[in-house]
Amino acid sequence: MLEEIRSRRSIRKFTAAEVDDQTIDTIIEMGTWAPSGLNNQPWKFVVVKEKEMLNKLSQQTVYAHIIKNAPVCIAVFLDNKASYNREKDIQAIGACIQNMLLAIHHLGLGGVWLGEILKNRKQVEKLLEVPDGVELMAVISLGHPAEKTGKGNRKLLDQVIIGRKWRV
Amino acid sequence: MLEEIRSRRSIRKFTAAEVDDQTIDTIIEMGTWAPSGLNNQPWKFVVVKEKEMLNKLSQQTVYAHIIKNAPVCIAVFLDNKASYNREKDIQAIGACIQNMLLAIHHLGLGGVWLGEILKNRKQVEKLLEVPDGVELMAVISLGHPAEKTGKGNRKLLDQVIIGRKWRV
Numbered sequence: 001m002l003e004e005i006r007s008r009r010s011i012r013k014f015t016a017a018e019v020d021d022q023t024i025d026t027i028i029e030m031g032t033w034a035p036s037g038l039n040n041q042p043w044k045f046v047v048v049k050e051k052e053m054l055n056k057l058s059q060q061t062v063y064a065h066i067i068k069n070a071p072v073c074i075a076v077f078l079d080n081k082a083s084y085n086r087e088k089d090i091q092a093i094g095a096c097i098q099n100m101l102l103a104i105h106h107l108g109l110g111g112v113w114l115g116e117i118l119k120n121r122k123q124v125e126k127l128l129e130v131p132d133g134v135e136l137m138a139v140i141s142l143g144h145p146a147e148k149t150g151k152g153n154r155k156l157l158d159q160v161i162i163g164r165k166w167r168v
Numbered sequence: 169m170l171e172e173i174r175s176r177r178s179i180r181k182f183t184a185a186e187v188d189d190q191t192i193d194t195i196i197e198m199g200t201w202a203p204s205g206l207n208n209q210p211w212k213f214v215v216v217k218e219k220e221m222l223n224k225l226s227q228q229t230v231y232a233h234i235i236k237n238a239p240v241c242i243a244v245f246l247d248n249k250a251s252y253n254r255e256k257d258i259q260a261i262g263a264c265i266q267n268m269l270l271a272i273h274h275l276g277l278g279g280v281w282l283g284e285i286l287k288n289r290k291q292v293e294k295l296l297e298v299p300d301g302v303e304l305m306a307v308i309s310l311g312h313p314a315e316k317t318g319k320g321n322r323k324l325l326d327q328v329i330i331g332r333k334w335r336v
Contacts, residue, residue, distance in 0.1 A: 001169045001274045005198050005267055025325055030173050032322045034266055037283050041323050046331035053333040077330075088283045090255055091305065094262025098202055099173055101263075102270070106169045115205050115256045128331055137259065154200045155209050157193055162245075163214035163296055165221040 004106055009152055011110025012066045014143030019072045023107060027142070028074065030103035036092035040084050043096050044077040046128045053127075057139070060124050061117035070141035074100070075124065080133040093137045104142050111142035172274055177320055179278025180234050182311030187240045191275060195310070196242065198271035204260035208252050211264045212245040214296045221295075225307070228292050229285035238309035242268070243292065248301040261305045268308060278313035281306055 028045050036042060048054055049072050057075075058067035067073055076097055083089045097113060104111040117124060121136045196213050204210060216222055217240050225243075226235035235241055244265055251257045265281060272279040285292060289304045 001172055002194070002198060002271060004169055005201050005271065008201065008203075010203060025329075026170070028329060029325060030170060032325070032328060033173050033176070033320070035176075035178060035269065035281055039321065041328070043328060045329045046333065047329060048333040050333040085283070087258055087305075088286070090258045091262035091265065091283075094259035094264075095266035095269075096262075097259065098263035098266040101203065103170060103173065113203055115253070115259075118256070128333070130330060134330065137255075152201070153207065157197060157200070160200060160209070160211060161193075161196060161213045161215060162298060162302065165214065165216040165218040165296070 004102065008102060008105040009149035010112040011145045011147060011149065012112050013145070013147040014070050014110065015146045017071065017144040019109065019143060024072060024074070027100050027103045027107070031096040031100040034092060034095035034099050037088040038084055040082050040089070042079050042082040042089045043093055044079045044130070044134050046075045046077070046130065048073045048075065048128070056127055057124065060120040061114060063114055063116060066112060066114065066141050067139070071143040074140045074142070075128055075136060076138045076140065077130060077134045078137050080135055090137070097138055097140065100140060109142055110145035111140050114139040114141060172270065176270060176273040177317035178280040179313045179315060179317065180280050181313070181315040182238050182278065183314045185239065185312040187277065187311060192240060192242070195268050195271045199264040199268040202260060202263035202267050205256040206252055208250050208257070210247050210250040210257040211261055212247045212298070212302050214243040214245070214298065216241045216243065216296070224295055225292065228288040229282060231282055231284060234280060234282065234309050235307070239311040242308045242310070243296055243304060244306045244308065245298060245302045246305050248303055258305070265306055265308065272310050277310055279308050279310035281308055
């Protein structure tokens, strides 16, 4: 598993091959196994496979080409009715998305977490006809990979661990 | 990996056994492999193993007993100097924490994501002597599990997938 966590990369180009419905459900199920504060599970999902809808969705972001050419997009929402603390709930949504991205990678598929589309949050919510209070957090585009990925750049541990209080 | 995502649970009781430094570094490294917007990697970490410091930290939360009896806590921060969009950065922090929790589980350890302590964010930041703008997001307590875990309750997929726009 550690090697899969290390080797996951954003995939933005996909082949024309479909992703079957069972697989999509498995990916979303993995998202739901994330922890959340008070186990409130504040996430909601809309699955988009319809070509016309993907085209409309794509118009809401500068990354239109990614959405238009993906066989599936999963829009991830925060359900404000289930929310108990906005910051903690948004962290939980991030954990949920990460589980989905890891599952996508594990299943030999590729995906990318799109956030730029949030600038048109309201339009996307209207387009996907979600209930009031269900707020767009991200869109994940996924499919069968049609690109090779790089090494990935990360800061060194010494740059991110800013304190060590050791047992004396 | 999917089975490990499914079987991860919060562990709140730990044996007295230490967690070695190499393992702690591996867990944090896994956190850093999370994606972030513009790859800004907005996370910072402080590792606490010192008994006296764990006691002081524990006083900042009603879950004092968990922190006091854990061999290690990792405090996770948002570095506001690296931040480009607060909501997206907080999602990235959630993804980072989830990677760490999965790594902890995979390594046969147990951990719990503590958020209640955020009510005393400023005191914790002062206690752990982090620079200005480095903001507490969560504390993860971890160690060798000393409790069995349950099945876990999650909503059914039909309750969280609120729309399906299928390809026609």
